[in-house]
Amino acid sequence: MSFDCTEYLQYTVLHLTGEVDLSNSSKVRSCLLEILDQGKSVIVDFSTLTYIDSSGMATLVEGLNIANKNNLSLFIAAANGAPLQVIELTRLNQVFTLVNAVEDIKE
Amino acid sequence: MFTQIEKLGSSFIGRIEELGRFGLFLYSVILGVFSRPFGFRELVKQIAFIGARSMPIILLSGLFTGMVLAIQFYAALVDFGAVDRMGGAVAQSIIQELGPVMTALMVIARVGSATCAEIAIMRSEQQFDALTCMAISPYRYVMAPRLLAAIVSIPLLTAIYNLVGIFGGYVVGVFLKDLSGTAFMQTVIDTISWSDLRMSVVKSFLFAILIIWIAMGKGFFVHLEKGVSGAEAVGRVTTKAVVASAISMLFVDYIASSFLI
Amino acid sequence: MTQKTAKTNTKSLIEVNQLDSAYGDRQVLNDINLSVNEGEILVIMGGSGSGKSTLLKNMLGLMPPSAGEILFDGLNICDANRSQLSKLRRSMGVAFQGGALLSSMSVGDNIKLPLRQHTDLDENTISIMSRLKLELMNLADYEDLMPSELSGGMLKRAGLARAVIMDPKILFFDEPSAGLDPVTSVELDQLILQLRTAMNMTIIVVTHELESAFTIADRIAVLFDGELVITGTVDEIKACTDSRVINLINRTPRDIQLDADQYLSRLTKGAE
Numbered sequence: 243m244s245f246d247c248t249e250y251l252q253y254t255v256l257h258l259t260g261e262v263d264l265s266n267s268s269k270v271r272s273c274l275l276e277i278l279d280q281g282k283s284v285i286v287d288f289s290t291l292t293y294i295d296s297s298g299m300a301t302l303v304e305g306l307n308i309a310n311k312n313n314l315s316l317f318i319a320a321a322n323g324a325p326l327q328v329i330e331l332t333r334l335n336q337v338f339t340l341v342n343a344v345e346d347i348k349e
Numbered sequence: 350m351f352t353q354i355e356k357l358g359s360s361f362i363g364r365i366e367e368l369g370r371f372g373l374f375l376y377s378v379i380l381g382v383f384s385r386p387f388g389f390r391e392l393v394k395q396i397a398f399i400g401a402r403s404m405p406i407i408l409l410s411g412l413f414t415g416m417v418l419a420i421q422f423y424a425a426l427v428d429f430g431a432v433d434r435m436g437g438a439v440a441q442s443i444i445q446e447l448g449p450v451m452t453a454l455m456v457i458a459r460v461g462s463a464t465c466a467e468i469a470i471m472r473s474e475q476q477f478d479a480l481t482c483m484a485i486s487p488y489r490y491v492m493a494p495r496l497l498a499a500i501v502s503i504p505l506l507t508a509i510y511n512l513v514g515i516f517g518g519y520v521v522g523v524f525l526k527d528l529s530g531t532a533f534m535q536t537v538i539d540t541i542s543w544s545d546l547r548m549s550v551v552k553s554f555l556f557a558i559l560i561i562w563i564a565m566g567k568g569f570f571v572h573l574e575k576g577v578s579g580a581e582a583v584g585r586v587t588t589k590a591v592v593a594s595a596i597s598m599l600f601v602d603y604i605a606s607s608f609l610i
Numbered sequence: 611m612t613q614k615t616a617k618t619n620t621k622s623l624i625e626v627n628q629l630d631s632a633y634g635d636r637q638v639l640n641d642i643n644l645s646v647n648e649g650e651i652l653v654i655m656g657g658s659g660s661g662k663s664t665l666l667k668n669m670l671g672l673m674p675p676s677a678g679e680i681l682f683d684g685l686n687i688c689d690a691n692r693s694q695l696s697k698l699r700r701s702m703g704v705a706f707q708g709g710a711l712l713s714s715m716s717v718g719d720n721i722k723l724p725l726r727q728h729t730d731l732d733e734n735t736i737s738i739m740s741r742l743k744l745e746l747m748n749l750a751d752y753e754d755l756m757p758s759e760l761s762g763g764m765l766k767r768a769g770l771a772r773a774v775i776m777d778p779k780i781l782f783f784d785e786p787s788a789g790l791d792p793v794t795s796v797e798l799d800q801l802i803l804q805l806r807t808a809m810n811m812t813i814i815v816v817t818h819e820l821e822s823a824f825t826i827a828d829r830i831a832v833l834f835d836g837e838l839v840i841t842g843t844v845d846e847i848k849a850c851t852d853s854r855v856i857n858l859i860n861r862t863p864r865d866i867q868l869d870a871d872q873y874l875s876r877l878t879k880g881a882e
Contacts, residue, residue: 267731296739296742297735299742300734300735300742304735324808324809331804332745394714467713470713471712475706475707478672479704479706479712480712483699483723484695484696484699484727484728485727
């Protein structure tokens with residue numbers, strides 16, 4: 243699993259690659275919380291993500307909650323395959339704003 | 350005739366098997382004490398249950414035992430003109446013998462039965478299987494904290510019982526039999542030696558291990574009880590645990606007394 | 611007693627080879643040969659006394675077999691060392707019949723237990739993970755209750771939540787439908803199917819409920835008196851000509867021949 247951050251408009255884009263699971267989700271968490279701490283809104287890019295488990299999703303839920311509290315946004319972009327099924331199974335597709343691609347976000 | 354011998358033989362073999370099981374059980378629990386991570390939360394909970402919540406009955410039984418002992422000793426010593434030795438006699442009987450034994454009996458009644466039943470129910474509901482399948486050792490997580498809690502609490506309860514018992518003797522001696530308070534305490538101090546206290550501690554420590562070991566072991570192996578299941582089995586092993594702890598405790602008491610007196 | 615195995619081209623995750631199991635002198639399982647493929651839902655069926663609980667116990671490593679071996683991804687659990695077994699168990703979830711929750715802690719704490727014991731995840735993450743699973747099981751409001759305050763069906767679902775809290779690769783489910791009302795039972799079946807699809811879980815279900823079995827199974831293994839009669843897809847099971855399997859499917863009561871004289875003497879034994 244690897245991740246990196248890029249900038250897009252006023253957002254920080256967190257690109258997740260590979261598989262996020264129990265062994266590495268805490269690293270993602272630290273990074274995500276740090277970005278939010280700096281007052282930046284986040285787009286989590288799922289395009290190169292092949293698998294995410296509930297520890298990963300829980301991390302994103304925590305991030306969304308913090309974002310909402312601080313008037314920031316958190317989007318999930320390009321969810322597909324297994325990660326998308328997990329989002330649907332846990333009904334988090336109704337909680338997160340899902341977009342097809344990072345570029346779909348205009349403002 | 351042969352069936353009688355067969356029965357006797359298989360019952361004997363059954364006992365030996367049970368002893369072996371219990372031995373291995375204790376070994377596993379002791380290993381569990383040294384395994385990481387240790388269940389501290391459970392340890393504290395158990396010390397509260399075994400130790401703190403036994404205080405009321407320890408205080409009450411200690412007080413009354415001490416008082417009765419004083420009455421008895423007074424009656425016996427007055428014929429020898431030796432009532433001034435009453436304090437020491439009461440104290441020594443309590444510290445050497447009655448303190449550890451009575452504390453153990455109170456704990457068996459309260460904690461032994463409850464612990465055995467709890468463990469037996471956990472077994473019946475497959476909670477130990479569930480823990481094993483979650484790669485959590487039941488010995489480390491459930492049993493070891495209880496063993497340690499017993500070893501910490503029961504000697505302390507015994508010490509408290511000893512104190513309250515001597516106090517009970519004091520109350521009877523000074524307020525009922527008009528003995529001098531300072532004289533009473535002086536004979537106590539004169540009579541009691543370190544070997545008496547050592548006996549009290551050693552006995553209470555041994556009793557602690559015995560009580561919790563038998564209670565947990567009987568509960569843990571409830572599924573091996575023949576002919577019963579469910580609630581009836583739980584009831585049966587609890588009774589067996591209480592009886593077995595009491596009798597083994599008295600036996601160990603005898604052995605310890607012969608060696609340490 | 612031919613054993614027909616469905617043709618699959620996926621990896622075999624669990625293998626049971628020539629398994630015998632006994633309680634003392636009583637032989638319970640005889641020469642069981644079974645394999646479970648990755649990502650499949652295998653249902654083990656049989657009536658009471660067929661040995662299915664014993665088979666489950668053997669597969670979980672809760673009791674040693676008297677002969678044979680059980681391999682998980684090549685690892686023989688019968689002679690695995692403690693750390694290998696521990697590692698394997700952390701990738702497996704087991705949902706027991708009555709839930710088997712620890713009675714001394716709340717439902718929420720029960721579900722969080724594996725996470726607290728085996729991971730360093732932050733408490734916030736653990737909390738959200740446990741609530742995600744509770745929501746999945748429709749138990750959201752029961753997080754702080756004690757197991758004694760839950761009904762049988764809820765306990766079962768809580769046990770399942772705990773079994774899947776770490777998103778295991780393999781899930782064992784002992785009698786999911788027993789004691790549940792039909793609606794909850796169907797919902798649970800759907801949940802099992804969803805778990806397999808979304809998480810690519812390999813699921814082994816032990817049950818005697820036909821409807822459930824036919825709904826969820828990729829393959830069914832039928833046990834009778836300690837022997838594996840047939841292993842196959844739902845269609846293969848339905849087409850099976852073995853009388854015991856046919857009786858099981860059609861739920862015909864066993865035809866016990868009545869001897870009139872013996873019957874009368876049994877009824878009147880010991881009468882004056």
